[in-house]
Amino acid sequence: MLYHMRTKDKMTTIAMSGRFTYTDHAGFHTLLGRIKDLPDGTDVVFDLSRVEFADSAALGMLVIANDLSQQKNQTLTIRHPREQVCMAFEIAAMSTLLKIEA
């Protein structure tokens, strides 16, 4: 899984691509550190339009990112998840925890 992070005004967009699985835990841990350094109140958007697949670990990592954002008064949005990722979100009822935009 690759990611690219850019910040404009008070919004930070993290564009991810590839497969988002357990093996990405080290890179995601580093990404969490960078999110933690963002100013309070920043909007964080995870653009999943180029993520082909997400497993249960990916669900857990996104929930942890959301918990961190709430601690820093940030808004976290998941944007444009693809079909398989949408299905995983639906089964796990992620919409009850995260803001997801088609």
Place this chain on the structure above:
Amino acid sequence: MTASATNTPLTLLNDFAGLSTMHRQTVGNLTNTMDMVATAQRNTMEVSSKCRQLADSVVRHGRHSCEVLRDFDMITYEGEQVRMRDITSQAEALVGDMADEIIVVARDMMQMVFKVHDVNKMLETAQQAVQQLQAIHWQTRMLTLSAKAASATLLELEPDNRLSSQIDEVASEMGATISTLEASLTGMNTYLGEHAEKLASMAAIDIDEYIRARAQIAQLNGRLQSHAGQSRSMLDMLQQTITHQQSAIERLSMPDATSVQATSVAQVNHMIAAMAAMADIGGMLEKNCENVVSITPTSPLDLLERVNLSIDIRNRLAELLVDNTTLPQPANANPMSQAV
């Protein structure tokens, strides 16, 4: 005596206090990490168990519905439809609960993974701090010896030199500080040794539980996959039976019965699809739980490699103790005394 030399022993003691605190936190974090792995394992087993129960429920009801339709009776048929709707509603609620549990297990599992990252980083930082501590300690010893040599030289040149007595006093203070450090290092060495052994004994017990839990999860997942296959077969039978009864319904002129049947088939289809998808997520969870266990100790030897990082810190401190035993005694404060 320069200001940096007089400040060095104090800096040494401050660094030592910080290292002790850091190491206590590291030991605590390692203990908490193993607790979290055991909890994640138990939660995953519960999710797999509920997937199996859901599959059993759908299979049972599918089989019963086939029997009812085979002995076609309108009153019993309508009653069975009501019962099917009730069970479907219960299964939908169960699927919702399972979705919540999946998220909890997935989140706890990854929190534990990130904690292992933090613990490893703390151990590396502690090792670096010890290396710095060693460097400072050597500098302090060298300065002390240099001070004594300078004092002796000054006395030889001018026996009444007051600077020499001042140097002697500072060297004496440094020697006393180093004695205090020796006592603290002895205590730290004992503390580290006790905790390294305690961690190893706790890990030996926990590792047995991990191995049992992993075996149980593999068995449960196998049964879950088997039930998923049975449910799909039952759905096929149900659909065939419904098709066979279509002509009988038309002869009885019950137009509403057809739509009720279609709804029932759709409901069963939906539940079996949800159960199959839930089984897929359960399978992912099981595999990721195994991945998580793979980065935590899987054998007493593996754990001891991590604990040995603590032992390495202890050994480095022990080296400092060994070095201290060869340090000369502090000089006498009498300015007329000869340096050693």
